[in-house]
Amino acid sequence: MDLTDVLSDLYLRAPTEFVTVRTARVQAARDDGDAELAKRIGRLSKPSTAAWLMNLLAARRTTDVDDIVELGALIRDAEKNMDAQDLRQLGKQRIALIRALARQGEALAAEAGQKVSAAAMLEVEQTLHAAMSDPAAADAARSGRLVRALSSNGIEPVDTDGAVAEPSVIIERASRPALRVVEDASSPRRLAEAEKKAEAAAAAAAAAKDEREGVREKHRALAGHRAELTRERQDLTARLSKLDEELSAIEREDDALRRAAASVDHRLDVAKRAADRAAERVASLRKK
Structure with missing residues (x-):
């Protein structure tokens, strides 16, 4: 095996096969004791x-x-x-x-x-x-x-x-x-x-x-389309940022309402217990 044979074969291989075949050729050169050939094969670039x-x-x-x-x-x-x-x-x-x-x-x-x-x-x-x-x-x-x-x-x-x-x-x-x-x-x-x-x-x-x-x-048209998409993406990014801010505000308000509801529930519970105790006191006095 020499480099000419490798080149003639390797660059007709599909790009999807290139690396695998190149690796096999490198190993074959090493097995033959030709370290320099193995090195040169290993440096070969994959074609587009x-x-x-x-x-x-x-x-x-x-x-x-x-x-x-x-x-x-x-x-x-x-x-x-x-x-x-x-x-x-x-x-x-x-x-x-x-x-x-x-x-x-x-x-x-x-x-x-x-x-x-x-x-x-x-x-x-x-x-x-x-x-x-x-x-x-x-x-x-x-x-x-x-x-x-x-x-x-x-x-x-x-x-x-x-x-x-x-x-x-x-x-x-x-x-x-x-x-x-x-x-x-x-x-x-x-x-x-x-x-x-x-x-x-x-x-x-x-x-x-x-x-x-x-x-x-065609390139100018493509550039124009790219610019249009870029503007749309910027608009969407700004809209998304605004929606994030609105969602954050809603979440903060929701947290505040939850805390307020919990406080009201607590006061209601306290008031109910106080009312129950007062009712019991009234009933006790009436029995006397």
């Missing part, structure tokens, strides 16, 4: 649900992930020559491809008996978008050892720090020719195709902008 789904896709839908990543590289190469309408259309197609691949991840999770939340699915889509936007993110997404989701704002490099387990360990992947923008001016057909791809690719940026605005709009 979205990262696990991405690892499944990287391992079992490798070609589809590679296609999306290479399409992203093609779009980046062609972005300088823009036709907004065509680029927007390509951007919509890119979004559809990302969502379709994310649903494949959801299906793989279902095969493993795992239900995936909408939030995790959104993180998978964001990770695929980041992989299309940034070469380092693409390498992380295709590593099969992702531990957290990735995100891109389309401008700055994607933060991949700590996103991949044991990044120093290289796991060979089958290579394939990279896609590229053809810019052979000697062929009018190729030039036309290149121009068309360049124009179409620019639409991805516009579509991504629309998508980002949509996400921001």
Whole structure:
């Protein structure tokens, strides 16, 4: 057993199985007398649900992930020559491809008996978008050892720090020719195709902008709803505090009335005994 084998197996395990399997691998390494390997395995981070789904896709839908990543590289190469309408259309197609691949991840999770939340699915889509936007993110997404989701704002490099387990360990992947923008001016057909791809690719940026605005709009709506619920909770808290004060006042009044009733009962008892004694005295005098 070596670390490469452990990584290839462990990060395809469902998050619910991860800790148990990691513990077993640590013990196996110790039994083999490899304390250093046991230590490195024990330090491996459990992946988020979205990262696990991405690892499944990287391992079992490798070609589809590679296609999306290479399409992203093609779009980046062609972005300088823009036709907004065509680029927007390509951007919509890119979004559809990302969502379709994310649903494949959801299906793989279902095969493993795992239900995936909408939030995790959104993180998978964001990770695929980041992989299309940034070469380092693409390498992380295709590593099969992702531990957290990735995100891109389309401008700055994607933060991949700590996103991949044991990044120093290289796991060979089958290579394939990279896609590229053809810019052979000697062929009018190729030039036309290149121009068309360049124009179409620019639409991805516009579509991504629309998508980002949509996400921001949802976030603003969520923030508004959160603020509304917070105000309602504050109102309820104030109302509850007032009710507590009223209940405390009622309890104090009830205690006072109980004490007053007890005092009245005592005086009544004393008065009854005095009346009984007086009646007995009168009866005694009459007999004389």
